[in-house]
Amino acid sequence: MRIEDSLEGLRGALAGAGSVGFVPTMGNLHAGHLALVREARRLVGPEGTVVASVFVNRLQFGPNEDFDKYPRTFERDAALLRETGCDLLFAPDETVMYPEPQAFHVVPDPALASTLEGAVRPGHFDGVCTVVMKLFAMVQPEIGVFGRKDYQQLMLIRGMARQFALPVRIVGHDTVREADGLALSSRNGYLTASERSEAPSLNRVLRGTVDAVRAARADGSLTHEALERIEAAACNELAARGWKPDYITLRRQRDLHVPTNAELLGDEPLVVLGAARLGTPRLLDNVEV
Incomplete structure (x- = not known):
């Protein structure tokens, strides 16, 4: 080289x-x-x-x-x-x-x-x-x-x-991950041993959010009000585990705009994105819907 x-x-x-x-x-x-x-x-x-x-x-x-x-x-x-x-x-x-x-x-x-x-x-x-x-x-x-x-x-x-x-x-x-789901990042090197054990929770919460979005889409109940409750529940779950979330949100894949009501219930490709601080490091991740 x-x-x-x-x-x-x-x-x-x-x-x-x-x-x-x-x-x-x-x-x-x-x-x-x-x-x-x-x-x-x-x-x-x-x-x-x-x-x-x-x-x-x-x-x-x-x-x-x-x-x-x-x-x-x-x-x-x-x-x-x-x-x-x-x-x-x-x-x-x-x-x-x-x-x-x-x-x-x-x-x-x-x-x-x-x-x-x-x-x-x-x-x-x-x-x-x-x-x-x-x-x-x-x-x-x-x-x-x-x-x-x-x-x-x-x-x-x-x-x-x-x-x-x-x-x-x-x-x-595609995002490269550890075996426990943590997205690889240079920031991971700042995690303490206990924080490293907790860090995969961000991906787990995002995947849980995707599951909730898919279920609500399937039964026709995915409105903006329902989405706000899903996003708030995800942030609260992380906060209860000691994180400081900046956002967990559902957006359109094509431009990261908030989906319209029709897009929430249709087949518009969506993505759940999250960012939260765990101790000093601030971690990012996303899961497509």
């Missing part, structure tokens, strides 16, 4: 690279990231080139989020990528990514970017979309692979690529 930390080195390494599959990360890698790398390899084939990036993006951190304490585990990350079959690791520092103050930003659709995670973390998705757009310009991949655990982020990146007519196909990969 080749490692480059400059734009010139990156572009030189990619000259004649064939089909390029790209996995952007902030490092501190786990098996979920590596699954994205393997998917990129499958999609571009043995003759293609798989590129991963490691860059901790200051722009997506809020004022109360500690950018400086984000885990930097570069040597371990590089070893894992090498073992997984990555061809090229792009590891720029801030002087390469932002050689001058980033005055131009990608501002995503507020209808999607200001809800759920965007409501809890204002400006977060501006930073995500800006850095992904810049990485796409640098790497120029044909395929970008992202995890479905960050469901809203995946939708925003898909929308950005579509509306800017970027020549990159955005591929979503």
